[in-house]
Amino acid sequence: MIYLILHIVLSSCFLVIVRWAQNRKHNIVNVGAVNYITCGIIALFLFLFKPPSTYSEITFILGAINGICYINVFFITIFILPWKGAALTSAVARLAMILPLFAGIVFWGERPTAIQFFGIALALLSLVLIGQREVGISGKKVPPIIAIIMTIAFLIEGSALIAQEAFKYLGNPNELSVYVLTAFIIAATISFIILVLRRQRPTTPEILIGSALGTVNNIQLIFLLKSLEYLPGFIVFTGASAGSLLITACLAGIFLKERLISVTYTIIVVSIISLILLNL
Numbered sequence: 001m002i003y004l005i006l007h008i009v010l011s012s013c014f015l016v017i018v019r020w021a022q023n024r025k026h027n028i029v030n031v032g033a034v035n036y037i038t039c040g041i042i043a044l045f046l047f048l049f050k051p052p053s054t055y056s057e058i059t060f061i062l063g064a065i066n067g068i069c070y071i072n073v074f075f076i077t078i079f080i081l082p083w084k085g086a087a088l089t090s091a092v093a094r095l096a097m098i099l100p101l102f103a104g105i106v107f108w109g110e111r112p113t114a115i116q117f118f119g120i121a122l123a124l125l126s127l128v129l130i131g132q133r134e135v136g137i138s139g140k141k142v143p144p145i146i147a148i149i150m151t152i153a154f155l156i157e158g159s160a161l162i163a164q165e166a167f168k169y170l171g172n173p174n175e176l177s178v179y180v181l182t183a184f185i186i187a188a189t190i191s192f193i194i195l196v197l198r199r200q201r202p203t204t205p206e207i208l209i210g211s212a213l214g215t216v217n218n219i220q221l222i223f224l225l226k227s228l229e230y231l232p233g234f235i236v237f238t239g240a241s242a243g244s245l246l247i248t249a250c251l252a253g254i255f256l257k258e259r260l261i262s263v264t265y266t267i268i269v270v271s272i273i274s275l276i277l278l279n280l
Contacts, residue, residue, distance in 0.1 A: 038214025040188025
């Protein structure tokens with residue numbers, strides 16, 4: 001459970017740091033690119049520090065899917081953050097846990113108890129409610145194109161989560177460093193190409209922020225994969241979604257001064273209840 005808690009905290013901090021950098025007018029594309037380049041460097045060092053004894057094709061395939069999805073979701077998130085705010089953008093990504101949830105039940109025989117099903121339902125309810133337009137933090141009307149882009153982000157994020165759960169059942173836990181390295185080397189390569197094509201060198205603050213993001217990003221993925229080693233996917237993904245929503249909303253309100261209206265506080269309570277039920 002400690003791995004899951006650490007993942008929740010770090011993944012929540014990741015999105016809030018992105019929003020913080022955006023509020024201060026840093027070039028968020030540069031920040032995002034440096035983030036994934038940092039992820040790739042850290043993943044390489046971790047791989048070289050303790051190389052696995054085996055290498056399987058499925059690990060490379062699933063890691064590659066994860067990396068491609070990660071880089072796409074990140075830059076989509078950058079685009080929709082100004083419209084939806086950090087808490088709501090997080091909700092859209094977290095709602096994607098529906099896809100690995102059903103994959104685990106259908107393909108890998110995971111069986112939540114009745115109480116846990118109720119906890120899952122509450123988590124989904126909280127995510128759906130906080131994603132509604134009128135619960136928005138930013139107070140802006142969202143153009144239809146943003147809703148379409150958010151749907152695409154939902155599907156891509158869900159694909160990344162399915163790859164992570166597939167690694168739980170099809171991969172070898174000893175090859176975790178290979179999975180992480182594959183995912184982030186792909187994301188880092190694409191990020192480096194983006195920097196070269198844009199011909200806009202990151203500033204020192206952008207390098208520092210991106211490096212901090214990359215460190216957080218790398219570690220949160222490792223903690224998520226470690227969580228899946230010990231817990232069923234429906235607990236990991238539902239708990240991570242509800243927990244990250246709760247922490248992101250609180251951090252966004254405290255540090256980013258994003259206005260949380262009364263309905264949002266109700267949703268936070270629902271998220272807490274769902275987390276309790278999932279662990280019964």
